Amino acid sequence: MQRFYRRAIKDILENRFLTAITVVTIALSILIAAAFALFFVNAGDMLNLWQKGMRMMVYLKASTSEAERLDTKFRLQGIAGVQEAVYISKDEALTRLKEQMQHHSALLENLKENPLPDSFEITLQPSARNSEELRFLAERIQALPGVAEVEYGQQWIQRFTHIINLFSLAGYAIGALFFMATLFIVANTIRLVLYSRRDEIEIMRLVGATDRFIKIPFYLEGMIQGGAGTVIGLGLLYAGYSALALHFAPGLAGGMIQLRFFSVGASAAAILGGTLIGWLGCWVSLKQFMK
Amino acid sequence: MTEENADAIIRMFHVHKRYGAKFALKDLSLDIYKNEYLFVTGRSGAGKTTLLRLLYLGEEVSEGQVLVDGLNLSRIARNRIPQLRRKFGIIFQDYKLIPTKTVFENVALVLEVAGRKPSLIAKKVKSVLRMVGMEDRIDAYPQSLSGGEQQRVAVARAAAGDPKIILADEPTGSLDEESADVIMSFLDTFHSRGATIIIATHDKELLERGHARIIQLRDGQLWSTETV
Numbered sequence: 001m002q003r004f005y006r007r008a009i010k011d012i013l014e015n016r017f018l019t020a021i022t023v024v025t026i027a028l029s030i031l032i033a034a035a036f037a038l039f040f041v042n043a044g045d046m047l048n049l050w051q052k053g054m055r056m057m058v059y060l061k062a063s064t065s066e067a068e069r070l071d072t073k074f075r076l077q078g079i080a081g082v083q084e085a086v087y088i089s090k091d092e093a094l095t096r097l098k099e100q101m102q103h104h105s106a107l108l109e110n111l112k113e114n115p116l117p118d119s120f121e122i123t124l125q126p127s128a129r130n131s132e133e134l135r136f137l138a139e140r141i142q143a144l145p146g147v148a149e150v151e152y153g154q155q156w157i158q159r160f161t162h163i164i165n166l167f168s169l170a171g172y173a174i175g176a177l178f179f180m181a182t183l184f185i186v187a188n189t190i191r192l193v194l195y196s197r198r199d200e201i202e203i204m205r206l207v208g209a210t211d212r213f214i215k216i217p218f219y220l221e222g223m224i225q226g227g228a229g230t231v232i233g234l235g236l237l238y239a240g241y242s243a244l245a246l247h248f249a250p251g252l253a254g255g256m257i258q259l260r261f262f263s264v265g266a267s268a269a270a271i272l273g274g275t276l277i278g279w280l281g282c283w284v285s286l287k288q289f290m291k
Numbered sequence: 292m293t294e295e296n297a298d299a300i301i302r303m304f305h306v307h308k309r310y311g312a313k314f315a316l317k318d319l320s321l322d323i324y325k326n327e328y329l330f331v332t333g334r335s336g337a338g339k340t341t342l343l344r345l346l347y348l349g350e351e352v353s354e355g356q357v358l359v360d361g362l363n364l365s366r367i368a369r370n371r372i373p374q375l376r377r378k379f380g381i382i383f384q385d386y387k388l389i390p391t392k393t394v395f396e397n398v399a400l401v402l403e404v405a406g407r408k409p410s411l412i413a414k415k416v417k418s419v420l421r422m423v424g425m426e427d428r429i430d431a432y433p434q435s436l437s438g439g440e441q442q443r444v445a446v447a448r449a450a451a452g453d454p455k456i457i458l459a460d461e462p463t464g465s466l467d468e469e470s471a472d473v474i475m476s477f478l479d480t481f482h483s484r485g486a487t488i489i490i491a492t493h494d495k496e497l498l499e500r501g502h503a504r505i506i507q508l509r510d511g512q513l514w515s516t517e518t519v
């Protein structure tokens with residue numbers, strides 16, 4: 001096996017220029033595809049975070065009696081999809097508002113009367129965190145006596161989800177495209193190398209070399225190119241990511257959202273994948289060449 | 292197949308070889324015996340090279356059958372062809388050295404494809420190169436060698452794997468006297484060690500070295516056989 005490695009390395013060195021072009025092209029393909037993947041990973045994180053923190057506010061009509069309030073709470077908790085309903089009195093709401101507006105609380109000090117309604121803050125069960133369920137839930141709650149208004153940040157989350165879905169579709173298409181491109185590039189490089197060595201291969205056969213003996217170094221070559229290209233592509237992406245993250249992460253939702261790179265496992269899987277593409281590209285051209 | 296002669300290492304039965312409509316060999320039947328020294332002669336275009344090529348499946352017969360050391364070449368599986376070829380040491384008319392490999396690597400190749408150990412390969416390669424007087428040029432590349440020197444390397448490569456049969460196509464074709472002598476005595480050595488030697492040549496002088504069977508081809512047919 002060591003001998004085959006030596007032959008593969010020798011081949012790579014002898015075809016330095018061709019190998020370099022191949023590796024760089026693979027690296028660029030991987031870079032672009034991985035950049036997309038990384039975007040989805042982080043956008044997905046964001047979406048999850050928002051959905052997890054998603055709440056529904058149920059505002060009660062003014063002049064609701066204690067009994068009506070208790071009845072409403074009881075009914076709310078009976079509705080499927082509601083995890084918890086916490087009562088927030090209008091006084092409490094005002095206190096919260098004042099806390100949030102620290103510097104401008106003077107504005108509120110002068111109020112003669114609390115303009116805020118009593119309300120319930122509803123935490124949703126995970127199963128209810130999609131737009132269909134949400135709308136249905138909101139309608140049911142709206143129909144309860146004593147409820148003045150139901151508010152939830154549905155619209156924009158829904159739109160965001162749509163955009164992400166659209167992007168991920170484009171992402172899959174681009175991924176497939178770059179997969180094909182990488183395969184094609186490796187297959188062509190190996191084909192060129194095979195072509196430039198056809199006399200040598202013929203001589204090897206005449207002196208009794210098996211197909212296996214002839215093919216193994218080419219497979220190694222393809223795999224080394226695929227693996228190296230992926231490592232370089234991911235490395236470039238990491239460099240770009242680090243620079244961007246340093247600049248923008250603190251500004252993102254006040255540091256609430258943590259940007260992340262691919263995990264070590266995912267990176268290793270990608271490198272393995274690149275190596276496999278190299279193998280596959282080699283397989284394609286050898287199949288044509290050796291018939 | 293009837294075993295008329297158990298000592299035959301190669302048997303050809305009514306072999307025809309056509310290139311398009313043109314016959315290169317016509318109805319050739321021939322037994323070649325173990326440890327025989329055989330010259331195949333005839334004018335240029337008589338079919339000598341074609342005959343050799345049929346033996347190691349460099350070409351397939353158009354008709355007839357060829358048996359080599361018990362293998363029927365019309366029925367051999369593709370993945371066993373390397374096994375067939377390792378029975379031969381072949382000295383090609385155009386040498387067929389690999390230009391990107393050194394003298395050492397060229398000779399070592401036949402031992403590598405047979406899966407020999409690196410330590411054994413180094414020893415064996417040096418020993419055969421010494422026998423043809425090329426031990427000083429071990430790291431040279433073929434293009435830096437003269438025709439005669441390349442021929443000697445090709446001969447060393449053919450013998451390195453201790454093949455049962457050595458095929459030589461015009462081994463002294465365009466050589467100086469000294470190289471020709473080196474090569475012929477090298478082949479004699481392997482003959483005395485038990486190898487079967489088959490030499491295609493139109494060089495009349497070679498035939499006078501004695502102790503061989505000489506067959507003559509004419510227009511692809513077996514014309515005459517004599518033993519000297």
Ligand SMILES: Nc1ncnc2c1ncn2[C@@H]1O[C@H](COP(=O)(O)OP(=O)(O)O)[C@@H](O)[C@H]1O
Nearest residue numbers: 310314315333334335336337338339340341342
């Ligand atoms: N690959 C080929 N294609 C077509 N004709 C060929 C081929 N090889 C040999 N021939 C023809 O077959 C005949 C025998 O050739 P060859 O065996 O090379 O003769 P020799 O080696 O005795 O000079 C010649 O007429 C030659 O032109």
Ligand SMILES: [Mg+2]
Nearest residue numbers: 339340384460
């Ligand atoms: Mg010839």
